[in-house]
Amino acid sequence: MADGRFIVFEGGEGGGKSTQQRLLADRLRGLGREVVVTREPGGSPRAEQIRRLLLAADSGDLDPRCEALLFAAARADHATHVIRPALARGAVVVSDRYLDSSVAYQGVARGLGAERIRELSEWATDGLQPDLTLVLDIDPRVGLARAQDTNRLEAESLAFHDAVRAAFLGFAAADPHRVRVVAADRPVPAVAADVMAAVTAVLGEGGP
Ligand code: TYD
Numbered sequence: 001m002a003d004g005r006f007i008v009f010e011g012g013e014g015g016g017k018s019t020q021q022r023l024l025a026d027r028l029r030g031l032g033r034e035v036v037v038t039r040e041p042g043g044s045p046r047a048e049q050i051r052r053l054l055l056a057a058d059s060g061d062l063d064p065r066c067e068a069l070l071f072a073a074a075r076a077d078h079a080t081h082v083i084r085p086a087l088a089r090g091a092v093v094v095s096d097r098y099l100d101s102s103v104a105y106q107g108v109a110r111g112l113g114a115e116r117i118r119e120l121s122e123w124a125t126d127g128l129q130p131d132l133t134l135v136l137d138i139d140p141r142v143g144l145a146r147a148q149d150t151n152r153l154e155a156e157s158l159a160f161h162d163a164v165r166a167a168f169l170g171f172a173a174a175d176p177h178r179v180r181v182v183a184a185d186r187p188v189p190a191v192a193a194d195v196m197a198a199v200t201a202v203l204g205e206g207g208p
Helices: 016-029 045-055 066-087 099-109 114-124 141-145 158-174 186-206
Strands: 005-010 037-038 092-096 132-137 179-181
Touching: 005 016, 005 066, 005 099, 005 186, 016 037, 016 092, 016 132, 037 066, 045 066, 045 092, 066 092, 066 099, 066 114, 066 141, 099 114, 099 158, 132 158, 132 186, 141 158, 179 186
Parallel strands: 005 092, 005 132, 037 092, 132 179
Antiparallel strands: none
């Protein structure tokens, strides 16, 4: 049986995460791998319920600490009921967002503290870390124009989204083996090629 691998797409709005996620899943299935495509907030039935609370446009008065705890709570359920079982049966899990989103949005951009928010999510998931995180990097001025829906977080100021972007770039600078930056303001196939190269390296790690 193949070893499970946990791959995460991160980045600001409009970087094309869901397109790249779909293309990567197709490529990996073509190689004979079982792929579980999932997302945060959400990914499990209970976490999808929490997602509705978090992204509702009318929850504008959501307390920032309540918000951070709800993201972490959703992640705990998702990790336990979807991600860990899939990894245990040897699947490749490809998630649209995970823990670094909480550190960037709640920890840095909302100012709740990067370390505290990282610890909260690590506690919530009992330390489940991705094998690879791909940051699809794009200027928020371009990304927000590309994003199709407008949820509560997308409606934040440009300064907020600039802070999110800087946070993701900082995670990659601090841990370049775990977190890779892929420039997302390029044609879809060029981005997909870089994504596949990074993922191929991770699939080979620890293999036969
Ligand atoms: P979504 O519609 O899935 O946006 P996207 O397509 O950009 O992923 O909404 C998710 C929103 O929630 C997005 O604005 C990022 C935000 N978010 C956090 O603030 N913290 C988190 O931990 C996660 C997972 C997402």
